[in-house]
Amino acid sequence: MLETIRAAGRIARIDIAKAAGASPATVTAITSELIAAGLIEECADPPLQDAKRGRPRVALKIRGGAHLVAGVKVSHHAASVVITDFEGTEITAREMRLAENRMTPAKLCDEILRSLDEACAAGGLALGDLSGIGIGIAGLVDARRNFVYWSSSLRERNVDLGRMLEARVHCPVFLDNDANLVAKAEHIFGEGRNVDNFIVITVEHGVGMGIVLDGRIYRGVRGCGAEFGHTKVQLEGALCQCGQRGCLEAYVGDYALLREANLNSETDHKDIDSLFAAAGAGEEIAGSILDRAGRMFAMGLANVVNIFDPSLIILSGAQLNYDFLYSDKVIDQMKRWIVQVDAPIPEVKVHGWGDLMWAKGATAYAIEEVSNLTVRELAANAG
Template sequence: MAKSVKLSHSDELRESSRQQVFDAIREAGQIARIDIAQVTRISPATVTAITADLIAAGLIEEVSPDISRGAKRGRPRVALKIRGDAHTIAGMKLSHHAITTLITDFEGAELVCHEIPLPGGQLDPDALCEKIVTALDESCAQGGLERQQISGLAIGMAGVMDADRNFVYWSSSLNVRNIDFGSYLARYLSIPVFIDNDANLVAKAELLFGEGDKRSNFVVVTVEHGVGMGIVIDNQIYRGARGCGAEFGHTKVQLEGALCQCGQRGCLEAYVGDYALLREANVTSGVERHKDLASLYAAREAGDIMAQSTLDRAGRMFAMGLANVVNIFDPQMILLAGAQLAFGYLSSDKVVHEMRRSVLQVDGPLPEVRVHGWGNKMWAKGAAAHAIEEISALRIREVSGHAV
């Protein structure tokens, strides 16, 4: 499904104005028309016309004024809000061992959250599509919904991809490279599907629902099976020209170093990802002593020197990577997310100190480093937010008379 078509300049302006109005309503929750005009700097008459179109299309609705909010004398102003029942949306987070699905209404209110197991390792495209369909159908069944009631699905997965084309260059979830995964999913699902890097969607969730709503420039670093990063610059997700602009895990920290799952050597992920830590620990010991990070971490806490060395090196490499992020992007905040953060060794005071010691020293505060603990549900919520944005854009284009 194409996401855009060539529009005339006047058509682009008209569509842009509608999108600005819609976004202002969504961001505010409830807002009067005159306040929309002030926020967007669109004339009150144009705002009135646009909101009439959006109401007619069923995307927004009027709500009774809340006089308890201290309204001034005179007739209370009628507010507008997103119509929650306009669309039902699904967001998915594909991890190495599970698919987490969150179904929401058009305002983002949770309707269903469901998780199914996923076989470890890379799957062929058809097998992964079948798992995605199963996850969606089971989630719909839990909420008493039919799949056809879902207006759009967004999927967050690890890897390098072009979100505009739903094209996956490489992913740890797939056993093939350079695949038009959106076309594969279209064979299984008759609803619009949007694919993006999972770290980008965590950043979107933080921007809309978490710590990022108070900051316009921040970075989210995710550490699970691999290492990812989502970058927010001026309240927008930065993806780069090819959609590959935030591959923190594949920045190089060692010339001709350890083998990464992407096929190259010396990547940060090859020293920090959970598969890399288990590989190093088990190869060093000569036997498969640890099948998961919990075992490795427990060995460290029990005084195992090999486990201590493995995790300490991961911390040093991670600190080096974070210092590079600060030196390049100068973010207001770094948020750390993912299953590995539960063990604490990557967010310890020692790691943060090493990062700060390696950062270019200037007379100004360094970014705060924080850990969030929302789990897979937050990743799925970011995916749902992405789907809401994409479906909103499609429907607004239809209102403008430029249906895709």
């Protein structure tokens, strides 16, 4: 019922009963508990234009002041923080450069705490004001355990990162793969609104994927599902940062493109912009590297369509500022490699956004998990 209210923005009790398939008496009892717990509040429902004058219908809405939560996106170069109230209204946001691209677990905790402290200070808040913190990080993450099997941001494997952070922030921490949180953000704020089955593919330093099936994030049994970047596209191929060979990411991620370019070109490309500029200027090696990346990406997209048959694929990330991964040529290659049936193929949309929007997805995750914790406490107290 809490999620029904959140999805609607404001909704009358009778409409909650219809949406939840519950009796009006049950809705009244449960929403009374939620009001008493401070999670929701009553408000006047705006009357319809053709409605007769009279007492306005009472609706329910999430009480924004119930909790404050933070969302953190850990990228290759920066930590981005968004702090919102319980309704998801942004209070403050901050981006902070990281001291290193890859660090020890203790150092990464230091950096995350520093970014949270800076964001809280900017919003006139204290760290102790937060009821929960959502964190998105690249890699293989078991969200149920807040456990990181492997991440390009960490020098060590098998890190109980959630426990380490909770010991220092003294509030619940909710850890997940960053692409999953982009999918959550798209589902709530972006191109995936009102779509129950879609896939988000992120392309930045690495390649990630978030899967939404029947309105829920799919993570796999071990939390290691949806690793699109580590699907194999070449037997014994290029070395991936995960340690294996032939991964899609090893041909599409920005580190892989720069590695290939600097091994085979006299030009010393310091960043991805330099490589794209060289390709635009007609440099043959740069152009061939991007062309191969486009073919590999098209192959990967075709595999995604053949396996999941989603209604929508959303491409997101910094590299989507350039069209070599979603050009007509790439989409045409994808179309040739998918299973042919007499039905429209999934729509492909491009939605490039910055790290702060990724962090907002982490706040949405934190709000969801804080809600779950609070409702479980209510149920336990009622029992």
